[in-house]
Amino acid sequence: MAKNLIVIGAGMASGRMLEHLLEDQAGDWNITLFNAEPRGNYNRLMLSPVLSGEKTYDEIVTHDAAWYERHGVTCRFGERVLRIDRDRRIVEGENGALPYDRLVIATGSNPFMIPLPGHDLEGVIPYRDLEDTERMMALENRPDARAVVIGGGLLGLEAAAGMKARGIDVTVVHVMGHLMERQLDEAAGYLLRKALEGRGIKVLTSANSKEILGRDGYVRALLLDDGTSIPCDLLVMAVGIRPNVALAQAAGLAVGRGIHVDDAMVTSDPSILAVGECVEHQGAVFGLVAPLYDQARVAAETLGERPANFVAKELATKLKVTGCDLFSAGDFAEGEGREDIVFRDPARGVYKRLVLEGERLVGAVMYGETGDGTWFHGLIQDRTDVSGMRETLIFGPAFQGGAPADPLAAVAALPADAEICGCNGVCKSRIVEAIRDGADTLSEVRARTKASASCGTCTGLVEQVMALTLGDDFQAPTVQPMCPCTPLTHMDVRRLIRSRGLKSMAAVMQECGWSTSCGCASCRPALNYYLLCDWPGEYRDDDQSRFVNERMHSNIQKDGTYSVVPRMWGGITTADELRAIADAADKYRVQTVKVTGGQRIDLLGVKKQDLPDIWADLNAAGMVSGQAYAKGLRTVKTCVGTDHCRFGTQDSTGLGIRMEKALWGAWTPAKVKMAVSGCPRNCAESTCKDVGVVCVDSGYVLHVGGAAGLHIRGTVILCTLKTEDEVLEHTAAVVQLYREEAAYLERMYKWLDNVGLEHVTERVVTDAESREALAARFYHAQRFMQTDPWAERTRPEYRRLYAPLADLTLEAAE
Amino acid sequence: MTDWTDIGALEDIPRRGARVVRTRLGCIAVFRTVDDEVFAVDDACPHKGGPLSEGIVHGRAVTCPLHNLVLRLDTGKAQGADEGAVATHPIVVEGGRILLDASGLRRGRVA
Numbered sequence: 026m027a028k029n030l031i032v033i034g035a036g037m038a039s040g041r042m043l044e045h046l047l048e049d050q051a052g053d054w055n056i057t058l059f060n061a062e063p064r065g066n067y068n069r070l071m072l073s074p075v076l077s078g079e080k081t082y083d084e085i086v087t088h089d090a091a092w093y094e095r096h097g098v099t100c101r102f103g104e105r106v107l108r109i110d111r112d113r114r115i116v117e118g119e120n121g122a123l124p125y126d127r128l129v130i131a132t133g134s135n136p137f138m139i140p141l142p143g144h145d146l147e148g149v150i151p152y153r154d155l156e157d158t159e160r161m162m163a164l165e166n167r168p169d170a171r172a173v174v175i176g177g178g179l180l181g182l183e184a185a186a187g188m189k190a191r192g193i194d195v196t197v198v199h200v201m202g203h204l205m206e207r208q209l210d211e212a213a214g215y216l217l218r219k220a221l222e223g224r225g226i227k228v229l230t231s232a233n234s235k236e237i238l239g240r241d242g243y244v245r246a247l248l249l250d251d252g253t254s255i256p257c258d259l260l261v262m263a264v265g266i267r268p269n270v271a272l273a274q275a276a277g278l279a280v281g282r283g284i285h286v287d288d289a290m291v292t293s294d295p296s297i298l299a300v301g302e303c304v305e306h307q308g309a310v311f312g313l314v315a316p317l318y319d320q321a322r323v324a325a326e327t328l329g330e331r332p333a334n335f336v337a338k339e340l341a342t343k344l345k346v347t348g349c350d351l352f353s354a355g356d357f358a359e360g361e362g363r364e365d366i367v368f369r370d371p372a373r374g375v376y377k378r379l380v381l382e383g384e385r386l387v388g389a390v391m392y393g394e395t396g397d398g399t400w401f402h403g404l405i406q407d408r409t410d411v412s413g414m415r416e417t418l419i420f421g422p423a424f425q426g427g428a429p430a431d432p433l434a435a436v437a438a439l440p441a442d443a444e445i446c447g448c449n450g451v452c453k454s455r456i457v458e459a460i461r462d463g464a465d466t467l468s469e470v471r472a473r474t475k476a477s478a479s480c481g482t483c484t485g486l487v488e489q490v491m492a493l494t495l496g497d498d499f500q501a502p503t504v505q506p507m508c509p510c511t512p513l514t515h516m517d518v519r520r521l522i523r524s525r526g527l528k529s530m531a532a533v534m535q536e537c538g539w540s541t542s543c544g545c546a547s548c549r550p551a552l553n554y555y556l557l558c559d560w561p562g563e564y565r566d567d568d569q570s571r572f573v574n575e576r577m578h579s580n581i582q583k584d585g586t587y588s589v590v591p592r593m594w595g596g597i598t599t600a601d602e603l604r605a606i607a608d609a610a611d612k613y614r615v616q617t618v619k620v621t622g623g624q625r626i627d628l629l630g631v632k633k634q635d636l637p638d639i640w641a642d643l644n645a646a647g648m649v650s651g652q653a654y655a656k657g658l659r660t661v662k663t664c665v666g667t668d669h670c671r672f673g674t675q676d677s678t679g680l681g682i683r684m685e686k687a688l689w690g691a692w693t694p695a696k697v698k699m700a701v702s703g704c705p706r707n708c709a710e711s712t713c714k715d716v717g718v719v720c721v722d723s724g725y726v727l728h729v730g731g732a733a734g735l736h737i738r739g740t741v742i743l744c745t746l747k748t749e750d751e752v753l754e755h756t757a758a759v760v761q762l763y764r765e766e767a768a769y770l771e772r773m774y775k776w777l778d779n780v781g782l783e784h785v786t787e788r789v790v791t792d793a794e795s796r797e798a799l800a801a802r803f804y805h806a807q808r809f810m811q812t813d814p815w816a817e818r819t820r821p822e823y824r825r826l827y828a829p830l831a832d833l834t835l836e837a838a839e
Numbered sequence: 840m841t842d843w844t845d846i847g848a849l850e851d852i853p854r855r856g857a858r859v860v861r862t863r864l865g866c867i868a869v870f871r872t873v874d875d876e877v878f879a880v881d882d883a884c885p886h887k888g889g890p891l892s893e894g895i896v897h898g899r900a901v902t903c904p905l906h907n908l909v910l911r912l913d914t915g916k917a918q919g920a921d922e923g924a925v926a927t928h929p930i931v932v933e934g935g936r937i938l939l940d941a942s943g944l945r946r947g948r949v950a
């Protein structure tokens with residue numbers, strides 16, 4: 026006699042289980058299928074193509090009415106199960122109770138809704154079922170409809186891509202630093218973002234949602250904690266799912282994060298099974314469909330009293346965000362004994378990274394070209410020994426077994442009309458011709474053909490063509506690369522950042538073909554500076570890429586304490602300021618109070634956890650950080666000038682203060698020091714500063730390029746000026762030119778040696794238009810730079826970073 | 840015997856950053872990498888005691904802020920040609936909380 030089988034939930038997992046069951050146990054069961062949704066099994070994964078308009082709902086139905094009819098499955102769709110009575114073996118639905126012999130719970134999961142203020146407004150929806158999909162589709166009919174998606178994971182991006190395909194204006198708000206951080210590393214996340222933005226989807230990362238604003242009970246905008254408000258007519262939250270365990274829990278089954286099941290998919294009650302996203306198996310819960318299909322097969326076997334075991338496998342994600350080619354599998358964290366193989370093809374937007382552990386492949390992330398994904402996934406799952414194919418592994422299965430590729434052979438094989446330099450459309454034959462005509466250095470080839478003269482990424486290729494054509498006569502130029510992560514020089518990278526509009530560190534590393542996944546301690550601070558300099562107001566400073574002094578806004582001392590130096594504008598202070606400094610020195614038990622060589626006072630030996638407090642005290646007395654640690658403006662020393670000195674020709678103190686007030690806060694390639702002396706006796710030592718002013722009767726002599734540190738260098742005279750305003754404009758222009766052109770850590774005099782005084786004179790003195798433009802760019806950047814780091818860092822969200830994470834000494838003393 | 844002690848949330852440490860845990864036996868630097876892995880090592884460089892928690896974190900390594908020694912966070916060993924090592928401590932993340940094995944660190948506890 027057939028037994029009663031009740032299945033709760035007509036989803037992906039139960040649908041598959043029923044198919045297995047009906048293959049050879051059709052006569053054994055009276056099946057009743059409950060589903061809260063008013064419909065039967067459909068392919069939930071395909072909701073995205075429905076949303077984007079590529080498919081209709083009818084096309085994604087997996088089991089239609091005829092199928093249930095044919096197999097004698099009783100459908101109770103649109104009916105929620107309210108209770109399971111295990112003692113009486115009864116399931117209570119909204120329309121009545123029914124007894125079971127075996128019960129399968131397949132209730133899937135519930136979308137998680139962040140309980141932000143306003144989350145219960147009309148128009149705030151998850152993305153889980155057909156109703157949600159239809160809500161998004163309906164937006165299409167509203168003119169100028171706008172949607173916000175919270176969550177930059179798989180689901181959120183599919184929602185965004187789908188709505189965008191229908192012409193809806195979409196913004197994705199993601200709390201992490203890059204999209205899909207669980208499946209992708211930063212580089213792949215960058216490419217994905219670029220592709221989505223290319224389609225007109227707005228993407229905000231590191232964005233914290235604060236509140237959902239409404240009008241008349243209906244969603245109106247999303248407010249971020251930085252004050253940004255994004256207007257919207259619909260807000261989709263796609264931030265995660267929680268196994269739907271309510272029924273099981275109420276029935277007293279063992280439940281953790283999900284419903285506990287054993288290897289046979291049986292719950293703590295032997296007559297009840299569970300499959301799908303609602304289960305927890307050996308501590309794991311599930312969110313992708315592949316393992317659910319395995320569970321479905323095992324559950325069918327178990328019902329048929331045949332032994333079967335579910336084993337969770339290493340998962341690969343072949344992601345289907347419409348139109349983006351992504352793949353990720355295994356574990357791609359770095360580690361001891363682990364090695365990265367990175368391949369980037371900036372021109373085609375391809376990024377591939379393999380992570381090896383010993384002889385094995387343990388992880389793979391790919392973007393732009395994922396055809397080999399399945400092959401790599403196989404290598405990971407089978408734990409294949411890949412040591413024999415290391416060199417060519419990243420090129421995929423097509424390259425295995427052959428001889429390792431010789432890069433020169435590849436270039437030799439290129440046809441004469443193959444394009445080498447994309448920017449200037451230079452083909453191989455033109456380069457060869459130029460070389461035959463006598464161009465025997467890279468710069469000669471560049472000058473004659475323009476090849477590699479723009480973005481420079483093809484420099485390597487051009488060199489290879491030269492090596493092939495010139496044979497042994499060719500000597501590759503020995504340029505100093507920026508760091509071991511790249512063959513490019515600092516200047517190459519700066520040029521690329523500007524010409525290609527690269528605005529994030531991930532963008533630079535991808536488009537310039539970095540050989541590491543996240544850079545090193547020497548390139549990251551340099552890139553951070555270049556980006557900050559070139560994209561003021563757009564690029565967000567990365568604290569973690571700064572050397573400790575700049576991250577902490579304090580000089581670290583040899584014993585790990587810090588020094589605190591408030592600004593004294595132009596070396597001028599007051600009795601009140603001195604009193605506040607003295608009070609701070611007492612209160613924080615400062616070890617040493619010293620007058621610096623820069624005309625101000627250094628409080629040495631302050632403990633890290635005291636920094637925010639001492640800063641707050643000094644702020645309260647009107648003082649700001651002296652930035653004695655910064656690759657930026659340090660001091661503007663002055664002498665007493667006409668105010669007091671019998672030789673003074675101009676107000677050197679006043680001008681020094683004006684200069685310091687105009688220039689403070691600017692980040693520069695290396696530190697910048699200035700001085701203004703009231704007469705050629707030069708008591709402020711202007712002639713050994715990066716920028717120095719020596720006042721004379723007729724005006725101001727502007728000096729540049731001095732230093733008195735590791736090397737002592739006298740300045741050179743740039744020009745003589747009539748007014749203070751002119752001094753300020755010329756100073757801003759020269760500093761800006763230096764900011765834009767120098768390599769990171771290159772002090773002004775070294776840059777001057779490289780570019781020549783003539784170049785600077787031309788850009789800053791002779792060409793007034795160029796000077797004005799430079800000064801304008803400088804002051805534009807200052808709008809974003811001139812915030813006192815002390816004031817910023819005494820705010821609570823920063824403050825905690827200065828305190829220990831935990832203190833086990835206190836606990837131990839209890 | 841291990842003594843897993845909750846020292847805070849993963850989110851309390853910035854990515855590619857570190858925070859310090861004070862113990863009777865000196866400070867321990869707890870690092871969070873870009874991939875959200877967490878490591879704990881003594882916060883004193885084998886060279887001249889530099890505070891490693893203030894170094895720049897790249898991959899699974901940190902560069903000492905005082906004189907640029909590069910140490911691996913997982914083994915505590917100096918990278919490349921350099922010599923020296925720093926003690927590492929067992930640490931795990933569970934449900935967003937960071938647990939440090941404090942068993943070796945409570946010596947000196949007042950009974």
Ligand code: SRM
Nearest residue numbers: 580588620621622623624625653659732733734735736772
């Ligand atoms: C505090 C001070 C010494 C003092 O007690 O007077 C000082 C202290 C340091 N100097 Fe200096 N320099 C100080 C004035 C100078 C001067 C004099 C001046 O500015 O007129 C010079 C020579 C002028 C010049 O820079 O051309 C000077 C040339 C250097 C150099 C060599 C720079 C160079 O390009 O050759 C370094 C090393 C570096 O920057 O890489 C340096 C580096 C340092 C560092 C930051 C070392 C370090 O990296 O930790 C010292 C930090 C100590 C601390 O914890 O505060 N310090 N240093 C002076 C702070 C001035 C201020 O108010 O901001």
Ligand SMILES: Cc1cc2nc3c(=O)[nH]c(=O)nc-3n(C[C@H](O)[C@H](O)[C@H](O)COP(=O)(O)OP(=O)(O)OC[C@H]3O[C@@H](n4cnc5c(N)ncnc54)[C@H](O)[C@@H]3O)c2cc1C
Nearest residue numbers: 034036037038060061062069105106132133301302313314
């Ligand atoms: C838009 C979208 C795109 C996706 N894309 C992918 C993808 O590309 N790749 C991938 O692997 N996975 C994807 N997923 C995830 C995948 O769809 C799920 O893993 C899968 O559907 C889970 O199957 P399930 O049977 O456990 O639950 P579900 O398919 O959710 O089915 C559970 C059913 O139970 C019903 N139910 C719940 N409680 C009750 C009750 N008390 N009484 C009666 N019925 C109840 C629900 O109404 C629901 O119909 C996607 C999901 C979504 C929403």
Ligand code: SF4
Nearest residue numbers: 621622627733734735
């Ligand atoms: S001279 Fe040397 S020791 Fe003295 S403060 Fe400058 S860097 Fe330090």
Ligand code: FES
Nearest residue numbers: 884887889903906
């Ligand atoms: S103390 Fe770390 S390198 Fe010197």
